[in-house]
Amino acid sequence: MRQFADAIDAGASGSDLGAMPIPESFRAAHVLRNEQTMFEGRASADKDPREAMHIGEVATPELAPDEVYLAVMASSINFNTVWSSIFEPLPTFGFLDRLGRESRWGARHALDYHVLGSDAAGVVLQVGSAVRNWRPGDRVVVHCNYVDDQDPAAHEDSMMASNQRIWGFESNFGGLADLSVVKANQLMPKPTHLSWEESAVNALCASTSYRMLVGEHAARMKQGDSVLVWGASGGLGGYACQLVLNGGGVPIGVVSSPDKVELLHQLGVDHVIDRSAEGYRFWADEHTQDEREWRRLGKTVRGLIGEDPDIVFEHPGRSTMGASVFVAKRGGKIVTCAATTGYMIEYDNRHLWMRLKQIVASHFANYAEAWAMNRLIGQGRIQPTLSKTYTLDETGLAAWQVHGNLHEGKLGVLCLASGPGQGITDPDKREQIGEDKITLFARHAASLEAANA
Missing domain, CATH: 3.90.180.10 (Medium-chain alcohol dehydrogenases, catalytic domain)
Known part of the structure; x- marks a missing residue:
């Protein structure tokens, strides 16, 4: 070759x-x-x-x-x-x-x-x-x-x-x-x-993020929507934050170190949560989640943007899904494409059905969605x-x-x-x-x- x-x-x-x-x-x-x-x-x-x-x-x-x-x-x-x-x-x-x-x-x-x-x-x-x-x-x-x-x-x-x-x-x-x-x-x-x-x-991560947030088949983010992004400095999250900013939304990035906080600030993300500094423990033990920690995360998000997020960009899976369902606003969406910390998830269904939230499944992207995302990259709107x-x-x-x-x-x-x-x-x-x-x-x-x- x-x-x-x-x-x-x-x-x-x-x-x-x-x-x-x-x-x-x-x-x-x-x-x-x-x-x-x-x-x-x-x-x-x-x-x-x-x-x-x-x-x-x-x-x-x-x-x-x-x-x-x-x-x-x-x-x-x-x-x-x-x-x-x-x-x-x-x-x-x-x-x-x-x-x-x-x-x-x-x-x-x-x-x-x-x-x-x-x-x-x-x-x-x-x-x-x-x-x-x-x-x-x-x-x-x-x-x-x-x-x-x-x-x-x-x-x-x-x-x-x-x-x-x-x-x-x-x-x-x-x-x-x-x-x-x-x-x-x-x-x-x-x-x-x-x-x-x-x-x-x-292509893989950017197109996945596009379908989750922008395309017709998942969250369908609107201008002004607030989006909580787990792993916001990673492959998926880095594109998600850019799509939210490019689409007139408000990203709230969750990362694991001060260095990653600084990276997101340079990317243009004003609201960033360092989960290592906050010390969240969503699981009290292997079998029990701690709702008090969900509430603490929700309070932190509201302290940053003044409201609960319209969309939660979810891909860690088991470690975060309970918190994601809880913190999404009434009528909000939790859009998920992966489960990097485990696929057997648990959440309190009362917070889903009584507050009319939706869990939306998303998997990669179709050709039109991938092409649209590639066009944004070609235009220099997404890096x-x-x-x-x-x-x-x-x-x-x-x-x-x-x-x-x-x-x-x-x-x-x-x-x-x-x-x-x-x-x-x-x-x-x-x-x-x-x-x-x-x-x-x-x-x-x-x-x-x-x-x-």
């Missing part, structure tokens, strides 16, 4: 790239079927992605008519990469086997290895016979909604399709590799003012939350950082790109938007690293 990287760096035309032969194998971050029991008996916190992650050559699959071969310049780490690499809550090979039973093309995915990664930025190399809107040489980013059009439900909202999957998590040949196989309906234009790694970190960049060989280390919540924002991974900062084709636009705005998360992470050195 190095020849493709060199050709892309040299400005090769689409026709030249399309004429180059696709190699029989490529370098990829992957886990192995015969190692899926390696962590049995170990607590989740003790499972180390570095032990399961392999970086090596895998065979290139045949291209389906609706797919493209993509030279992956950069990718990123998401929580689903962590889950895949520690085989939790269950090994992903079951997903691949189910996909393998669907069709001839699905059978390519049921292998003894799983190439991970649900984000990518790169260059189209070849297109299948049914691809209409993309050509070799196109610079693109990839969203992870992996779905076809043969389920009627998919034509109203593709996330409702019975065979909807997350690419690189419930399918093979993900983005943490030098080459990927991607459906044409996963592709979007790469923002011209961003580098490969800045472009690669956005990437890239905090640090690793090489493909360091994928296990990056996943370990995310597993331990040792990071802010998103962690990028360079695949074919030989170094950071490459891939910018509109430097004038970048200068107009502002280098300080674009690189806020990265600069903040670098300053913390320097201070702790």
Whole structure:
């Protein structure tokens, strides 16, 4: 694949790239079927992605008519990469086997290895016979909604399709590799003012946040709405805060350290709660939640904005859901997309039904929502939350950082790109938007690293 990287760096035309032969194998971050029991008996916190992650050559699959071969310049780490690499809550090979039973093309995915990664930025190399809107040489980013059009439900909202999957998590040949196989309906234009790694970190988390807050299928935030955002300096929360600000709302960010408070202030979030300083203990013990702590959080929020929040942006799950249901205003919404601290949640239902609140489920985004979010990023209205960049060989280390919540924002991974900062084709636009705005998360992470050195 190095020849493709060199050709892309040299400005090769689409026709030249399309004429180059696709190699029989490529370098990829992957886990192995015969190692899926390696962590049995170990607590989740003790499972180390570095032990399961392999970086090596895998065979290139045949291209389906609706797919493209993509030279992956950069990718990123998401929580689903962590889950895949520690085989939790269950090994992903079951997903691949189910996909393998669907069709001839699905059978390519049921292998003894799983190439991970649900984000990518790169260059189209070849297109299948049914691809209409993309050509070799196109610079693109990839969203992870992996779905076809043969389920009627998919034509109203593709996330409702019975065979909807997350690419690189419930399918093979993900983005943490030098080459990927991607459906044409996963592709979007790469923002011209961003580098490969800045472009690669956005699609999964940013699109998820967009659907949760802005799209028609979840909270449907209005101008002036107040939104309590858990994990507000993380991958999801960093985009959520920006969407609330961009949409004329009032974010209240919840973070875990003074450093993250300062980061959110630099992002433009005026109201931030440092939960470590506040010392909230929503669970008195393993089986009992403490309503007094819910009330204390609610009092803090009202002290900041003068009212209860219209929307709670919820993704930690078990540790926070009881508090989220309590603090949302009468008639408010708790929109949830994940459960990073546990999916068996508990809350006091009286605070939900008697105050006419709603818990709204949200899962990734459909193509239109992902495209709309990518457009906002391309316009410079929403900035990437890239905090640090690793090489493909360091994928296990990056996943370990995310597993331990040792990071802010998103962690990028360079695949074919030989170094950071490459891939910018509109430097004038970048200068107009502002280098300080674009690189806020990265600069903040670098300053913390320097201070702790």
